[in-house]
Amino acid sequence: MRKRFKKDLQLFIMQRKILVGNWKLHPSTMCQALQLTKEIVKTEYDIFDICIIPPQLFISTIVNELKDNQNICIGAQNCHYESSGAYTGETSVESLKDIGVKYILCGHSERRILFEETDNIINKKVKKVVESGLTAILCIGESLEEKEFGLVNEVCNRQIKIGLHEIDINNIDKIIIAYEPVWAIGTGKVCDSDQAEKIIKNIRDTVASLYNRTIRVIYGGSVNTKNIRDIWNKDIDGCLVGGASINSQIFNDMIQSL
Ligand code: PGA
Numbered sequence: 001m002r003k004r005f006k007k008d009l010q011l012f013i014m015q016r017k018i019l020v021g022n023w024k025l026h027p028s029t030m031c032q033a034l035q036l037t038k039e040i041v042k043t044e045y046d047i048f049d050i051c052i053i054p055p056q057l058f059i060s061t062i063v064n065e066l067k068d069n070q071n072i073c074i075g076a077q078n079c080h081y082e083s084s085g086a087y088t089g090e091t092s093v094e095s096l097k098d099i100g101v102k103y104i105l106c107g108h109s110e111r112r113i114l115f116e117e118t119d120n121i122i123n124k125k126v127k128k129v130v131e132s133g134l135t136a137i138l139c140i141g142e143s144l145e146e147k148e149f150g151l152v153n154e155v156c157n158r159q160i161k162i163g164l165h166e167i168d169i170n171n172i173d174k175i176i177i178a179y180e181p182v183w184a185i186g187t188g189k190v191c192d193s194d195q196a197e198k199i200i201k202n203i204r205d206t207v208a209s210l211y212n213r214t215i216r217v218i219y220g221g222s223v224n225t226k227n228i229r230d231i232w233n234k235d236i237d238g239c240l241v242g243g244a245s246i247n248s249q250i251f252n253d254m255i256q257s258l
Contacts, residue, residue: 018049018176018218018238019255020137021245022077022105025055033058037065039248041072043255048238050255051075051103052245056091063100075103075137078111081124093132104129107163108139109182119162126163130171137176137240138163139220140203144183152181153202160206169211176216177203178240184221186243190231191221197234225253232258 021040027033033054040052053075054062063074080090096104106129107122122138129136140159142152160177167175179200184191191199200217207215219231220240231239245251 016047016049017232017258018051018216019258020075020103020178020218020220020238020240021050021052021251022075022108022220022240022242023052023054023246024077024110024242026246030058030061034061034065036246036248037062040251041066041069043252046071048258049073053077053103053105056096059096059101060099073102074100075105076101077105077108079104079106079125079129081121081128083128093128093134097132097134101134103135103137103176105178106136106138107159109141109180109185113182119159122159123163123165126175127167130167130174133174135174135176137178137218139178139180139240141180141182141184141221147181147183152199156199156203157206160203161210164207164210169213172207172211172213172215176218176237177207178218178220179203180220180240186222188222190223190227191219193227193230193234193236196231197236200236223254225250225257228254229257 027036050071051073056076059074059076066072076096079093079096080087083092083094093104106125107117111117126136126138140156140163142155146155179196181191183189196219203217204214216237218238218240219236223231223239223241224244228239244254
């Protein structure tokens, strides 16, 4: 009976769409971060999950601000794959979990490109996140050059296979894949929703070929109030929103349009 309940609960969670707001390195002060949180909370919804991902330093305060809110979870933009040690400037998954983080972005293209994170490093982070009981949002996606060479599925498949290397099947439910074409991030050039749906189907098939399971796959890259409904209504499990999530009016409009 308990097992059945756990399975039903898992299925329910898997079927819920998720809207993720990645604040990146915004805003600059705790006061502004709190204000933004308070404004987002004014919105009412309960049919999908929402996760906001502020800069690391604001997390504790925001978790505290949202302690009576069951619908919004907090994520972190990055973590280290070791629990402790001589890693100056890094943040462990354990410490993020301790302050109330539920989701951690792994392999965002800005980290891959600007901070030279490799697929192997990203895999270590994903492993650490899920083994610690949190959910990893594994970001994948092709560059413009790779798209022009027709390598979209190849790039995604490689990033999935290395990113999920040695992830135990029992932890696969703790992974969300975010398909984020690099050329769409912060550029205003959103991927055509039919095209995104097709690529996401390939991503699901690749995961199914490895685990015989389906996981949530969301889309990110220039999602805004004008295009979110089109993407949301496809066979896509949600959206990862960057720039448009740091304006409470825009983010609330997006939520209300879904
Ligand atoms: P964007 O960013 O919505 O500003 O394109 C997406 C992301 O950072 O994941």
